Amino acid sequence: MLAVAAIGRQSGHLSRATAEIGGILAGLSSREAGNEADEPASYRADIENRVLRLEAAGNWSIVHLNKVDDALRKLAAMPGEADRAVIALSAVSRFDTAAAAIVSRTAARLEEQGLRVEFEGVSEAQHLLLDKIGGFGEPEPVHQPPVPLYLQIVGKIGETSLVMAAEARAMLGFVGAVIVTVGRTIANPRRFRLVPFVHHMEKSGFDALPLVCLLTFLIGAVVAQQGAVQLRQFGAEVFTVNLIAIIFLREVGLLLTAIIVAGRSGSAFTAEIGSMKMREEIDAMRTLGLDPMDMLVLPRVAALTVTLPLLTFIADVMGLVGGGLVVFFMLDMSPGVYITRVQEAVGFWTFGVGLVKAPFMAAVIALVGCRAGLAVTGSAESVGAMTTSSVVRSIFLVIILDALFAMFFTAVDI
């Protein structure tokens, strides 16, 4: 590969500014494979009898043009003592659109400086290209100047608040629409889509079983083990059973399950509905007289509302089994005794409180997931963004809801 830096000959007539620039020439080594004529782009600038003569030479393709461009920009801004400019292209071996853009821009700048610009040695193809590019006029700046940081911060806060307010409003509207759909379906049960309902029960409920069982079993064992170690210091290790039973039945079983389901199924709802939205499947549904609320949202919400309490029940059992196993090994408590002690430790409502919360949390997860899916706009990126925000939002709302329930149950003394 050639690495030739063409040397600029400086004329004695050059003004100081031009002399500085005339020497700067593109000396990029050739990076293009297989090109024979690979003298890098260069030009020579002379002023003689108040005529600025620019002689371009070499391969004026985009690979070589960066340095020439810099130099020409400066030259065009300060052309020196001349009233006429001649741009000669006869020694150019390759001339592409980038070159045409640079040359026609240089010509336009020189004209702004009051020079008359003429071209010389322009081939037919170059002429066509220059005409085409020159005809577009000056391009508008693509990048806006950067906004000061403090304004960006204030702007971001304001924007986020507005988005949140709009989102809350939209969510409220969506919940309303779902309630209307539920009402319509109750009035006319034949509208209910049984097949997708069962399908989603399987996908978000049954298929989640292994994960839910494993995680709650392990957490149950860990809580029992830690609890036993701490309570032993007071000689109260028998109360480990109370600890596991109450904590699991009332809070942890449900919360763990809800968070797993939000991550597993809430995200799936958003991604499924989102990509359908992206491919205009939802619009197609509407035009075919099908209501996406009936087809997509209601089966998912109903399926999750039914399966989450069931999953929670199994999570509770697995947590107790995990705890029982640790208690059996650490405290030598037989399974029979363990079961009796669990019965003594909890009343029906300890278990009931956990289970009552489940359908509400399921509805929140499903609603947030479906709504985020329907809010997807055109791009693949937006599916990803909405899926993330759907999971984050539903986990956040699940925990808020749990806190509200805790306050409520304390108030009603359960």
Add this chain to the structure above:
Amino acid sequence: MSTGRKGEPIIEVEGLDTRFGDNVVHENLDLTVRRGEVIGIVGGSGTGKSVLLRTILGLKQPDAGRIRVFGLDFSTLPEAERRLNERRWGVLFQDGALFSALTVAENIQVPYREHLDLSQELMDELAAVKIAMVGLRPTACSLYPSELSGGMRKRAGLARALALDPEILFLDEPTAGLDPIGAAAFDELINDLKETLGLTVFLVTHDLDTLHATCDRIAVLAEKHVILVGTIDDMLRSSHPWIHEYFHGPRARAALAGK
């Protein structure tokens, strides 16, 4: 203005076989594209026009046969050299295939950023030139692909394909989904590019008007290989039933009448 002589072979496909499982798409397919010509690839749906394009680009591995572009067999080239030569072609996919996370201007600047060392000022200017070249309004620069119409996405995709002034331009159904005015402008654009840049254009299309307006030669894909290559007159003279039907059908007559 491209390197190399006009008329020499630039794409050579010899004895190409492609299969998807048991489904044989091409069998012993030969095709030569010459430098500086616009070649149109036509064929019924499912005859593997797009597959041929993807195989030439190296996106699909051929099951047998040899493909040489710029006289080089890309499958045996070392990685670095292959990348260098891949810059010498530009591809417009069916729906533009713009990167959805980037604006139109940034999409066009991707090859500049990746392969060249240009100032931001120059990149912006070049992006603006390419955008004007493909007939988009300057305001399109800062829009994201999801904010564009199908036709605009195609034009922006073309602008990106042209970013590095390629020697070969691959176009996959460029005028499908464009309005007649837009499609005619697209045809004119292809002719302009061919004339000014000495581009070789590999055009997969169904659009008879585009075939008439731009193509120097037409290659017909049927029965798993290229059954005829020639000018539009050769096509009109051919007695092959599918070619006859294609070029003498009611739509073909309308397109010809418009000439």
